[in-house]
Amino acid sequence: MADDGANGSTPHSSASSLSPSRAGDFLTCPLLYRFRVIDRLPEPPSPAAARGTLVHAVLEHLFDQPAAGRTPEAARSLLGPEWDRLLAAEPALAGLFAAEEDRVSWLEEAGTMLDRYFTLEDPRRLEPAHRELCVEAELASGLRLRGYIDRLDVAPGGEIRIVDYKTGTAPPAEFEARALFQMKFYALVLWRAQGTLPRLLQLIYLGNGEIVRYQPDEADLRATERKVEAVWQAIERARADRDWRPRPGRLCDWCAHKPICPAFGGTPPPLPEPEAVPVPAGQQPCAPDQEPSLLDLA
Ligand code: SF4
Helix, strand or coil: CCCCCCCCCCCCCCCCEECHHHHHHHHHCHHHHHHHHHCCCCCCCCHHHHHHHHHHHHHHHHCCCCHHHCCHHHHHHHHHHHHHHHHHHCHHHHHHCCCHHHHHHHHHHHHHHHHHHHHHCCHHHCCCCEEEEEEEEECCCCCEEEEEEEEEEECCCCCEEEEEEECCCCCCHHHHHHHHHHHHHHHHHHHHHHCCCCCEEEEEECCCCEEEEECCCHHHHHHHHHHHHHHHHHHHHHHHHCCCCCCCCHHHHHCCCHHHCHHHCCCCCCCCCHHHCCCCHHHCCCCCCCCCCHHHHC
16 A cells, blocks of 8 residues: 555644544534534534434444344334433433423434334344444544444455444435545545455435445545545645635534524634644544534434
């Protein structure tokens, strides 16, 4: 891999680190990236994000059961305990619902997504190699990539399938490339970390019951690497110029920072001085991202 990363990029500092969610934020809107990574503005929990976390937790722990026990009923029975666990970890979630019936109908929607999962896959026939796998790799330029993979399946012949659950609906054509970019990002990290090219990328949309599959090849992942480097260079340019422009679009309706966004008449807080910006938890090696990308919510 002598030419790896030989793309004319400048070397990066050891603190340089990028996840697919934060790369997606910058591509969606540089100001959103700033609010999340530079300002570290808190975001109130939202029912959509919390439901995504809950459904992911259930699907992760469903595979703790022996294969024969991975039934729709078993999945639904995990909703209550997993919700209690999330509440204990983040008590603010308790304020998500004004009335008990709101919570019940929200929980029912999560149950419907789990039922839909069983129309797409039979987990009794699967034995994942990893769940919620943290992957990291350092590119030749010094840029560190990291991410959490929902599920990694490895066939007896060694072929790798990367699986990602989405609780939204499959995106329209103009956003599908963005969703696949996230998957190619994971594939790139695995390839660079382990030297094995994943055979299949699989996005499971539980909002509408669709599966998107993609077979990456080496040229794909090299192109992804160039794109990731270009995104990071654009981020570093914005950081140096202190220029984080809003890029309004369809996903603004999902943005917690709309009230302070100048594109909607708001006023952002003063930009912190560079020395006042710690390396945020979401940028440290293999810490999970605190916030999902807006694409995951829409
Ligand atoms: S509201 Fe839209 S334009 Fe403004 S910060 Fe959020 S995503 Fe960017």
